[in-house]
Amino acid sequence: MSSIANVFIDKHTTSSVPDLHILYAVEVVLDDGTKYEVLRRYSEFSALHDALDDPYALPPKNSVFNALVPSAWANDELITESKDRLLAYLNSLLRSSLYQSSSKLLAFLNLNYITDVQGFDDEITPSMICKANLTIKAPVSSLSSLVAAAYYPDWSSWSNPPSKMDFSKFDILFFAFVVPNSSSTINWDDGSQDTLRNLVSAACQSGHRTQIVLSIGGWGGSYWFSNSMSNATNRTKLINALVGAVNSFGLDGIDIDWEYPNSPGSGNPYSWADATNFLTFLKCLRAALGWSKIISAAVAHHPWLGPSGAPLSNVSDYAAQMSYINIMNYDVNGASATPAPNAPLGNLCGSSSQPEANAQAALTQWKEAGFPPSKMLLGLALYGYVSKSTATRLSNSYAPVAELHEHAPLVERTDTVAGDLSQWWGSQVAFKQLVSAGALKKQADGTYGGTNGFTMGWDDCSDTPFLYNTAKTTVVSYDDTYSLADKAKFAKQSGMAGCFTWSLDQDDEYSLQNVIRSNLGK
The missing domain is CATH 3.30.1520.10 (Phox-like domain)
Incomplete structure (x- = not known):
């Protein structure tokens, strides 16, 4: 028979x-x-x-x-x-x-x-x-030009409503965040499903082929990842929830922002088997989504931690299932009495105590582990950190920030005196807030300079700018048109897939995104 x-x-x-x-x-x-x-x-x-x-x-x-x-x-x-x-x-x-x-x-x-x-x-x-009314989209990996992407946090709907977005500026928007829950399904913030629905509709009607990808997790949303990846039943539940969202909203893929496998991150449970389980999850998710959808992951400067607790030496099996990794080259240093760069391009003076935490090192570390540069997106920060300090230069021998800061909705402060950033001491500040608060001023040529007592300095060791005002005991480590241009050029020259930003609501209109795009050759 x-x-x-x-x-x-x-x-x-x-x-x-x-x-x-x-x-x-x-x-x-x-x-x-x-x-x-x-x-x-x-x-x-x-x-x-x-x-x-x-x-x-x-x-x-x-x-x-x-x-x-x-x-x-x-x-x-x-x-x-x-x-x-x-x-x-x-x-x-x-x-x-x-x-x-x-x-x-x-x-x-x-x-x-x-x-x-x-x-x-x-x-x-x-x-x-x-x-049905548009040309069918090709997989992003087949696009002839580099990718200019950005994260669109769900709280951006008030400052960047989908109906007002210029989608010509973005190839991919990562909609952040849904979070895994104890049942291995997903939770949505109030109103976020309506925002996502409007974003997909507006992107589609724009005719610019901007792809909308759902991001799950985040710094404060990774608590249940290890549990959701731990066995076949939980993985299947999570995959079904994510694929259901892709189909229901007409999305272009899934972005996994697990911070971090086999590491506590923001006090999360974790397991020595996380990386192995994650690979199994990616294989099942790819089988479930098919090959036309994006699967990406927001990652640290080094590959995921394996069972031994050390970064994996071979991640080629992960790369085979994925469209991109999104390298989070930011939050290297926070606010401190000895300010240091937030998002260094490299360890250019050879004096960093974190030589593996910069864009150049991240490219090398992932590449040596078998992840192709053509599937890497370099993360660019549209924010900085405000320190209470009288320093007039950034520290070259910078040390790790004690605690990463969760990226959260911007706090609008309208009662500040021009050039007074004291309300931001010890915290993040968006680039557009530096402008609205009167510490930065846009020049005729589209670049930005210090104003209201702030002097703009440049740190050659990280290739990033900073602002200082000794009279106001304030230093800001941040990124601007110059440093973002250099990072975008680096991504292009290194054969990377492109760049993404965290996050688009922190830009001064589209000033920074325009610079990134032009230096990617778009």
Whole structure:
């Protein structure tokens, strides 16, 4: 008796009974070379999944939108991804010694299979409407130019409402954040789903092909990551939640901002197995999303910590599943009595006590571990730190900041005297706040200089600017048009994929983003 050698799902058709839905054409190949095709609905896959009680993930059902006709489904990337995920599900069953000989699976793949399953099937979604009217997007990895990206925090809706955004400035926007929870699903901030929906709609209508990627985690949102990655059941739950969000909102991918595997970060639980579990998660997430979607991760200057607690020496398997890593080259130093750079380009004087914490070192460390520069985005800070200090230069032998500061909504201060930054002592300050507070002034040539008693200095050892006002005992370490231009040039010359910023709401209009784009050659 012949057994099943392989299955394929390359085609689909539609049916109007009982409602408009998709029929997936499953080609079955037997080991004697015989081939035949069976048509299966999503609800039939779901019934098989429930009957087997297997641990593998199905794609979420697309939500219903009855106003369109089946012809609008042709060539839609969401349908392609559903076929990829359903095929991955069947292959998982056929490779499993537990399920490959199951009578339920064999019946499902048999020509004489008859079912009276009553359930919901894949139907057209609102996101397809937009994408049907535009040229289908290519995967970002195939773009000919470098990527200019930015994080869009959900609290940006008041300062940068989606309806007012100039999407021509951005190739990718990482929408931050949803967070994993104790149930291995995701939590949303109040109002963030409406903001995301508006952002996707505005980006789509703009015609600029800006891709919207959902970011999960963050400095204060990584508490449940280790638990969510710890076993197959939890990973499946989280993947289903993320893929459900991608499909529901018409997103272009997922960004994992886990700070950090096998490290406490902001007091998070962690495990020696985190990095290994994370790789398994990435493989499953890629299988679930398909290859047209972005999978990225915000990362430190060095690769993830392995079971020994040391950075992994080979991350090529991770790179194979991912579109990008987003190198967070900032928060190297915070505010202190001996101010030091926030985001150094390099250890240019050879005097840093953190020689591995800069853009140049990060590129080398990840590259040597097997991650291609062409999949690296260099993180650029649009903020700085305000120190109470009379220093007139930055410290060359800078030491690690005692505690990283969570990136949070900007606090608007309207009662300050021009040039008085004392209310920011010991904390972060956005670039645009330095301008509005009167410490920086935009020049005719588009650059910025100190004003109201502030002098602009330059730290050659990190290639970053700083402001100082000894009379007001204030020093600001930050980035400006000059330093951001140098970092963007470095990314381009080093063969990196491009740059991203944290975060777009801290720019002075688009002054800094414009400089970054031009120095990436865009």
